Amino acid sequence: MISTALNISLGMISLSMILIILRVLRGPSLADRVTALDILMTTGIGFIAIYSIYSNNDIFIDVAVILALIAFVGTIAFSYFINRENR
Amino acid sequence: MIISILIIPLLGGIILLLSSKRPRWHFTVNFLVSSASLIAAVIVLTQTVSGRILTLQIGNWPAPFGITLVADLLSSVMVLLTAIIGWAVAIYANKYVNAHQAGEGFFALMQLMLFGIYGAFLTGDMFNLYVWFEVLLIASFSLMTLGSTSRQTEGAFKYVLLNLVASAFFLVGIGLLYGVAGTLNMADLARKAAMMENTIVLQTVALIFMVSFGIKAAVFPLYFWLPASYHTAPIPVAAIFAGLLTKVGVYALIRVFSLIFIHDTNFTHTILLIVAGLTMLSGVIGAAAQNDFRRILSFHIISQIGYMIMGLALFTPLAVAGAVFYIIHHIIVKSNLFLIAGIVERIHGSFDVSRLGDVYKKWPLLALLFFIPAFSLAGIPPLSGFWAKLTVIKAGLDIRQFAIVFVALGVGLLTIFSMTKIWAQVFWKEQPITKEHRNTGNNPVWMELIPVAFLALLTIIIGLLAGPVFEISNRAAEQLLNHKPYIEAVLGGGR
Amino acid sequence: MRSLILNTALRFIAPIMFLFSFFLLVRGHNNPGGGFIAGLVAAAAITLYTLSSGVSYGRRLLQIDARLLTGSGLLLALISGIPAITSGQSFMTGLWLEKTIIVIGKLGTPILFDAGVFMVVLGITSNIIFELMEHN
Numbered sequence: 001m002i003s004t005a006l007n008i009s010l011g012m013i014s015l016s017m018i019l020i021i022l023r024v025l026r027g028p029s030l031a032d033r034v035t036a037l038d039i040l041m042t043t044g045i046g047f048i049a050i051y052s053i054y055s056n057n058d059i060f061i062d063v064a065v066i067l068a069l070i071a072f073v074g075t076i077a078f079s080y081f082i083n084r085e086n087r
Numbered sequence: 088m089i090i091s092i093l094i095i096p097l098l099g100g101i102i103l104l105l106s107s108k109r110p111r112w113h114f115t116v117n118f119l120v121s122s123a124s125l126i127a128a129v130i131v132l133t134q135t136v137s138g139r140i141l142t143l144q145i146g147n148w149p150a151p152f153g154i155t156l157v158a159d160l161l162s163s164v165m166v167l168l169t170a171i172i173g174w175a176v177a178i179y180a181n182k183y184v185n186a187h188q189a190g191e192g193f194f195a196l197m198q199l200m201l202f203g204i205y206g207a208f209l210t211g212d213m214f215n216l217y218v219w220f221e222v223l224l225i226a227s228f229s230l231m232t233l234g235s236t237s238r239q240t241e242g243a244f245k246y247v248l249l250n251l252v253a254s255a256f257f258l259v260g261i262g263l264l265y266g267v268a269g270t271l272n273m274a275d276l277a278r279k280a281a282m283m284e285n286t287i288v289l290q291t292v293a294l295i296f297m298v299s300f301g302i303k304a305a306v307f308p309l310y311f312w313l314p315a316s317y318h319t320a321p322i323p324v325a326a327i328f329a330g331l332l333t334k335v336g337v338y339a340l341i342r343v344f345s346l347i348f349i350h351d352t353n354f355t356h357t358i359l360l361i362v363a364g365l366t367m368l369s370g371v372i373g374a375a376a377q378n379d380f381r382r383i384l385s386f387h388i389i390s391q392i393g394y395m396i397m398g399l400a401l402f403t404p405l406a407v408a409g410a411v412f413y414i415i416h417h418i419i420v421k422s423n424l425f426l427i428a429g430i431v432e433r434i435h436g437s438f439d440v441s442r443l444g445d446v447y448k449k450w451p452l453l454a455l456l457f458f459i460p461a462f463s464l465a466g467i468p469p470l471s472g473f474w475a476k477l478t479v480i481k482a483g484l485d486i487r488q489f490a491i492v493f494v495a496l497g498v499g500l501l502t503i504f505s506m507t508k509i510w511a512q513v514f515w516k517e518q519p520i521t522k523e524h525r526n527t528g529n530n531p532v533w534m535e536l537i538p539v540a541f542l543a544l545l546t547i548i549i550g551l552l553a554g555p556v557f558e559i560s561n562r563a564a565e566q567l568l569n570h571k572p573y574i575e576a577v578l579g580g581g582r
Numbered sequence: 583m584r585s586l587i588l589n590t591a592l593r594f595i596a597p598i599m600f601l602f603s604f605f606l607l608v609r610g611h612n613n614p615g616g617g618f619i620a621g622l623v624a625a626a627a628i629t630l631y632t633l634s635s636g637v638s639y640g641r642r643l644l645q646i647d648a649r650l651l652t653g654s655g656l657l658l659a660l661i662s663g664i665p666a667i668t669s670g671q672s673f674m675t676g677l678w679l680e681k682t683i684i685v686i687g688k689l690g691t692p693i694l695f696d697a698g699v700f701m702v703v704l705g706i707t708s709n710i711i712f713e714l715m716e717h718n
Contacts, residue, residue: 063614066606066619069595069623069626070626076588080633100656101660105653107649
């Protein structure tokens with residue numbers, strides 16, 4: 001039962017990752033790409049968490065936690081510079 | 088005892104880093120640390136000169152699993168040379184590094200770079216060698232850009248890029264090697280590689296390592312970064328780079344191609360031989376087209392490295408001994424030449440040989456001090472370079488490799504030509520008077536002449552006492568070619 | 583960059599980052615983690631504060647000069663190898679206390695080494711961030 005759920009969710013996350021990558025490639029503005037990259041990180045965290053259950057290995061959860069804590073730093077740095085360029 | 092060689096520069100670097108608010112003390116502290124390193128290096132050499140191999144298992148992990156530090160004769164000789172150059176530059180730097188640069192961490196970075204170089208010479212583990220490369224590279228990147236002019240940044244960029252490529256190759260090679268042999272301890276690798284039946288992967292790894300170390304040693308056709316970057320660094324740094332950094336690459340080549348990749352010497356060492364010949368030629372031809380004092384010297388580093396690789400490639404006991412002798416001679420001479428170029432620049436305000444002149448008339452002592460290393464480099468008897476060239480060429484004649492001997496002799500002649508060019512342009516001819524260029528009015532001071540004189544004296548001593556120095560090189564070569572004591576010292580649980 | 587959202591969010595996120603960084607540091611010896619990644623997480627928190635409130639605030643938050651932090655970290659890492667020499671063993675041999683402590687586990691010289699690495703990474707990373715922010 002749980003494995004079916006895991007498979008479905010892995011599939012959905014993979015699909016959304018592909019869509020996000022399309023958005024990163026198409027843009028059109030820099031802000032779109034940065035936001036898309038941020039969401040890519042978030043889905044990546046979800047992917048790792050599900051994979052952790054899938055492979056029955058709780059070490060991956062820590063990776064997800066670290067990513068969750070650090071992932072948005074890059075986005076904020078980007079927005080800092082976009083903000084500065086607009087000024 | 089080995090560990091003291093690593094702890095002294097690291098501790099010195101830390102002290103210098105922590106006292107960055109008091110840059111006035113840095114010169115003295117740096118000098119004391121360098122002197123301590125020199126003493127430690129001499130002690131280690133006295134222990135290994137009899138043929139004993141010192142080992143140290145870091146953290147008490149037994150040999151193939153932990154990191155082993157090994158000091159055989161070649162390593163200790165290299166360590167001693169590093170300490171000598173570090174010591175000479177420590178005195179010399181007094182005039183060239185102002186309080187601001189010292190506060191930025193010049194001396195701290197220099198000690199950390201020496202720390203990396205010592206580590207690379209002493210380690211007995213492949214991956215650890217990679218780590219030491221990175222340590223010394225990070226320190227050297229920062230040293231190179233310390234003035235942060237745009238020319239320096241450009242030179243440093245090329246240097247960083249090429250060295251990162253080399254590191255990537257090295258890492259790939261290490262991965263493959265671990266996949267084939269299941270160990271990265273050099274002694275263990277030598278043992279396992281000797282028993283391996285399928286050597287195709289091993290040959291691939293050998294070629295990858297050849298590319299990686301070849302970039303670091305600046306051999307043909309991977310040398311372009313060297314003349315593009317070395318002359319942009321501050322002179323004390325350039326002297327260390329010129330003397331030591333490429334030699335780390337040469338050392339790694341010698342170590343790996345005499346210990347591990349010796350299956351198919353027909354294949355690997357023939358490639359090395361061709362590379363050696365082309366390196367010699369392209370270096371010396373490149374030098375002929377240059378007009379900048381430091382760029383001429385930089386190109387000569389390349390051609391001289393060809394001789395060392397030639398010694399390794401011929402792979403007879405005499406040839407390897409010649410390569411070791413050549414390294415001893417070259418490190419001292421080349422660093423010295425860079426230091427002299429720095430003095431000339433400080434007096435006359437230029438590195439461009441066409442604008443310089445008259446040094447002989449005004450400073451005959453400086454001219455004499457240039458004369459010794461320059462003509463030693465060119466191979467004039469009885470200076471050290473003559474014996475180094477003679478040994479390598481004799482080794483070539485012994486096994487009838489006439490082509491490479493011919494190249495080596497021709498390159499020797501061209502080197503004489505090139506050194507004569509510097510001599511005639513910088514020291515002999517009258518200085519052309521131009522409007523845009525004026526002498527700085529500085530005089531050479533003892534603080535910079537003492538290290539230069541010290542290194543020149545070493546050149547003469549090596550030339551006059553060629554017998555004992557050759558004996559040491561010979562023993563080092565024997566240790567390199569006969570692996571049994573090395574393997575036993577590392578794996579036999581010795582301390 | 584003044585951002586109300588970032589400032590408010592930081593008040594909750596930053597303590598968690600520092601706490602998690604400490605957690606990674608102490609358990610690093612036998613599990614994934616260690617001084618390096620712990621230093622990076624702490625440096626990320628410092629970076630966020632620097633982005634939101636300026637370089638001078640970041641420096642104040644770090645308490646001591648970033649370069650000094652790097653130097654003392656190196657020193658601490660070096661010192662962690664010395665006790666082994668004084669007890670007659672090879673340099674850097676790990677020495678452990680007998681007692682175990684909750685969460686942290688056993689105390690020993692490798693913890694000191696990790697703490698040194700932590701300080702070096704934190705010092706270098708924040709120094710780079712400060713320099714970059716100041717020069718632009």
